[in-house]
Amino acid sequence: MRFLFLGDMVGRTGRTAVFDRLPGLVHDHGLDFVVVNGENAAGGFGITREIFQATIDAGADVVTTGNHVWDQREALQFAPQEPQFLRPLNYPKGAPGSGSGLFVARNGARVLVANIMGRVFMAPDLDDPFACADDLVASCPLGTQADAIVVDFHAEATSEKQAMAHFLDGRASVVVGTHTHVPTADHQILVGGTAYQSDAGMCGDYDSSLGMDKEEPLNRFVTKIPKGRFEAASGAATICGLAVDLSDRTGLAERVAPLRLGGHLSEAIPDFW
Secondary structure (H helix, E strand, O other), rough: OOEEEOOEEEEHHHHHHHHHHHHHHHHHHOOOEEEEEEOOOOOOOOOOHHHHHHHHHOOOOOOEOOOOOOOOHHHHHHHHOOOOOOOOOOOOOOOEOOEEEEEEOOOOEEEEEEEEEOOOOOOOOOOOOOHHHHHHHHHHOEOOOOOOOEEEOOOOHHHHHHHHHHHHEEEOOOEEEOOOOOOOOOEEEEOOEEEOOOOOOOOOOOEEEOOOOOHHHHHHHHOOOOOOOEEOOOOOEEEEEEEEEEEEOOEEEEEEEEEEEEEOOOOOOOOOO
């Protein structure tokens, strides 16, 4: 199975780049399943129903989120109605929508996708992400009830992300980090066969501060006095993500590589595409 994960879309420039390029990627490279993190798609803060639907129409099979999931209040209304929209699985009981789901890929494979949020430097009051992940893979094991398992681990600390990957090694197909918006160089297949990258990066303008226009973040670092709101940067976007070829027999990773297209970063296209 040929799988693609795209990191956090940030603002109009990030989502437009994804909408423009994703259909061609799906068609030209025969992608079987695509997950896109959309939690920063609406001006850098949250996602609307319209943007969610446009992401699905562009070729995403699932849209994941993170700590900004409810920044656009309409998400509270459409989350329960859209099974392809995931909020963090370890949110408090009663949170709208779902944190995981079992989906059918274009090649017929059953793909379990989960969106889990870290606690270190983020939200210590959330449910234990490790216990949550353990329950998830126990309830729908790889190789029996799921042909592939993908976890978007939305977390701040690389130590927590790496620990989650090792915790799920051999039990999940892909564990990919989101939230920090900078693509890491540690893409790899772990000893048990799980594909991993600490952060997929963002789909947005890298002439910025994490996708935000750099002037206000710079001002706050220098003066500690806010002058205005953070606004999403509007320059050329780089699409960043992780490409994985998964075994149709085991559901584990056979090949993994970063994807970077356009914008300010050097391009990287998987050599197995």
